[in-house]
Amino acid sequence: MLTLDGVEVVYNRVALVLKGVSLRVEEGSIVALLGANGAGKSTVLKTISGLLAAERGEVVRGEVNWQGKSLLRMPASQVVERGVVQVLEGRRVFEHLTVEQNLLVGGYRRGSLRAARQALDVPYAYFPRLKERRAQRAGLLSGGEQQMLAISRAVMSNCKLALLDEPSLGLAPMLVEEIFEIVQRLNADEGLTVLLVEQNADAALRIAQHGYVLEDGRIVLDGTAEELRANQDVAEFYLGLAGVGSRRSFRDVKTYRRRKRWLG
Amino acid sequence: MTLFLQLLVNGVLIGILYALLALGFVLIAKGSGVINFAQGELVLLGGYLVAVLLGASGENVFVALGGAMAVMVIVGVVIERGVLRPLVNEPLLSLVMATIAIGTVIRGVVPLIWGTSTRSVTTVFPTGTLEFGGIRVQQPVLWAAAFALLFIGAFAMFFMRSRMGLAMQAVSDDRIASQSLGVDTRRINAIAWGTSGVTAAFTGYVWGSVLGVDPLLGMIGILVFPVVILGGIDSIAGALVGGVAVGIVEGMAGGYLDPIVGGGFSLVAPLLLLLIVLMVRPYGLFGRREIERV
Ligand SMILES: Nc1ncnc2c1ncn2[C@@H]1O[C@H](COP(=O)(O)OP(=O)(O)O)[C@@H](O)[C@H]1O
Numbered sequence: 001m002l003t004l005d006g007v008e009v010v011y012n013r014v015a016l017v018l019k020g021v022s023l024r025v026e027e028g029s030i031v032a033l034l035g036a037n038g039a040g041k042s043t044v045l046k047t048i049s050g051l052l053a054a055e056r057g058e059v060v061r062g063e064v065n066w067q068g069k070s071l072l073r074m075p076a077s078q079v080v081e082r083g084v085v086q087v088l089e090g091r092r093v094f095e096h097l098t099v100e101q102n103l104l105v106g107g108y109r110r111g112s113l114r115a116a117r118q119a120l121d122v123p124y125a126y127f128p129r130l131k132e133r134r135a136q137r138a139g140l141l142s143g144g145e146q147q148m149l150a151i152s153r154a155v156m157s158n159c160k161l162a163l164l165d166e167p168s169l170g171l172a173p174m175l176v177e178e179i180f181e182i183v184q185r186l187n188a189d190e191g192l193t194v195l196l197v198e199q200n201a202d203a204a205l206r207i208a209q210h211g212y213v214l215e216d217g218r219i220v221l222d223g224t225a226e227e228l229r230a231n232q233d234v235a236e237f238y239l240g241l242a243g244v245g246s247r248r249s250f251r252d253v254k255t256y257r258r259r260k261r262w263l264g
Numbered sequence: 265m266t267l268f269l270q271l272l273v274n275g276v277l278i279g280i281l282y283a284l285l286a287l288g289f290v291l292i293a294k295g296s297g298v299i300n301f302a303q304g305e306l307v308l309l310g311g312y313l314v315a316v317l318l319g320a321s322g323e324n325v326f327v328a329l330g331g332a333m334a335v336m337v338i339v340g341v342v343i344e345r346g347v348l349r350p351l352v353n354e355p356l357l358s359l360v361m362a363t364i365a366i367g368t369v370i371r372g373v374v375p376l377i378w379g380t381s382t383r384s385v386t387t388v389f390p391t392g393t394l395e396f397g398g399i400r401v402q403q404p405v406l407w408a409a410a411f412a413l414l415f416i417g418a419f420a421m422f423f424m425r426s427r428m429g430l431a432m433q434a435v436s437d438d439r440i441a442s443q444s445l446g447v448d449t450r451r452i453n454a455i456a457w458g459t460s461g462v463t464a465a466f467t468g469y470v471w472g473s474v475l476g477v478d479p480l481l482g483m484i485g486i487l488v489f490p491v492v493i494l495g496g497i498d499s500i501a502g503a504l505v506g507g508v509a510v511g512i513v514e515g516m517a518g519g520y521l522d523p524i525v526g527g528g529f530s531l532v533a534p535l536l537l538l539l540i541v542l543m544v545r546p547y548g549l550f551g552r553r554e555i556e557r558v
């Protein structure tokens with residue numbers, strides 16, 4: 001199980017971005033972390049994966065535990081060794097390497113190129129399109145294929161917990177559905193635990209069992225996927241069901257009142 | 265016609281040696297994303313180490329070259345750890361300034377330790393001149409170019425076919441994404457500088473056996489720039505093509521134009537070529553254009 005307890009994070013020693021975040025992800029589950037732009041979702045993932053240090057971020061309070069061991073102040077390479085991998089926002093494939101070379105770098109922690117090669121079958125089985133394009137430069141793939149590659153790289157690292165940062169970003173709805181369905185299969189068949197960060201709450205809550213809503217560095221709401229889908233505020237702000245032509249943003253004036261209601 | 269072929273052959277051979285010089289530079293650009301302005305000075309240091317160790321080992325080339333390579337690995341790693349690692353999240357310009365400073369220090373310290381007289385470097389290659397249909401080739405240069413090609417080929421294989429080579433390319437493509445997959449980017453950077461040190465020792469030996477070793481050897485570093493900008497700063501194949509192009513242009517300018525203008529044109533010809541190429545292909549002939557999809 002992954003647990004965060006009262007995590008506070010600052011960037012550059014001044015900007016407090018996470019203001020006491022607590023959440024838990026049971027092994028074998030898919031948990032959604034929802035929130036608007038700038039809420040701190042990516043920061044939560046970087047806190048877990050150890051990538052915070054590279055951005056001058058620091059955990060000033062709180063605990064992060066995975067399978068009973070603290071991940072705090074652990075370098076990213078060791079976090080990966082423990083089976084926790086972040087799939088970065090914006091896909092971030094190695095553009096000048098081929099698809100297969102990208103996957104082999106994903107298998108870097110397996111210790112040898114031969115071991116990494118032997119692991120290629122798994123991502124190729126889930127993403128046959130990548131197999132077809134194995135010799136192509138990753139920079140030339142479509143956005144959807146790049147997202148598949150980014151997830152596959154994590155699979156190559158033999159991860160147990162995948163931290164997916166907005167995999168639906170900029171993709172057509174049909175592709176989002178395809179990719180999320182594969183994530184669900186990886187979860188069911190490979191036992192992959194997933195913490196799924198999304199602004200696309202609709203898609204995320206369809207495959208997640210549980211969800212959290214993050215706003216301005218705080219968890220303001222959590223519940224089962226059904227509960228969240230049934231919640232009027234989530235429906236209005238994230239599912240785009242606010243009524244004809246009036247899809248509102250979270251920065252709406254009414255937000256303040258609503259947040260008080262959640263917190264109260 | 266014979267003159268043309270003679271100049272062409274000379275240009276290609278010397279161009280391969282330029283490519284070897286550029287290889288060390290490319291290794292660092294690929295493996296740590298730093299533009300190393302001290303490459304010429306590293307070669308200078310490598311050349312002196314070989315020359316000194318040759319004297320100390322009774323002219324045993326293998327001991328001298330092996331020893332120089334070992335020392336240069338350490339020098340490379342020390343530069344990475346001591347100078348560049350503390351600057352890792354600083355702007356690229358700071359890193360570049362740091363490499364310029366390293367170059368200046370080496371250029372100042374080497375004559376203090378070893379003086380300024382030219383030392384010859386024993387060549388293991390056969391001496392004398394070969395002649396094919398009127399074209400003459402100095403054997404040491406021919407052999408030096410052949411070994412340089414082998415060396416460059418080995419590194420190209422290393423990049424494409426090994427776990428470390430792939431990781432180095434990944435780090436130069438996207439450092440954070442590499443870290444997210446568990447690549448220890450600091451270790452990769454140290455390896456890049458270490459292998460570049462090995463290359464510098466080998467280059468110092470090869471160039472030293474052709475030109476001799478003295479403090480001016482460091483000046484060939486300036487030619488790294490036309491070579492790598494022609495070829496792209498992070499492409500080994502590009503370094504080879506860029507090196508040969510620079511070698512040919514320099515040789516032709518020396519053979520045809522220097523007699524007319526009274527000498528010296530061969531020195532600026534590579535830089536002119538560089539200007540022209542930059543106007544046509546700003547990312548170099550082989551360099552990565554940032555891949556853009558629409
Ligand atoms: N490296 C950084 N340095 C300083 N501030 C940052 C950095 N990364 C993110 N922030 C700030 O932290 C806040 C949360 O960012 P982020 O975690 O990326 O949010 P989200 O992923 O939910 O869009 C934003 O206000 C952002 O400006």
Ligand SMILES: [Mg+2]
Pocket residue numbers: 041042043089165
């Ligand atoms: Mg984000």
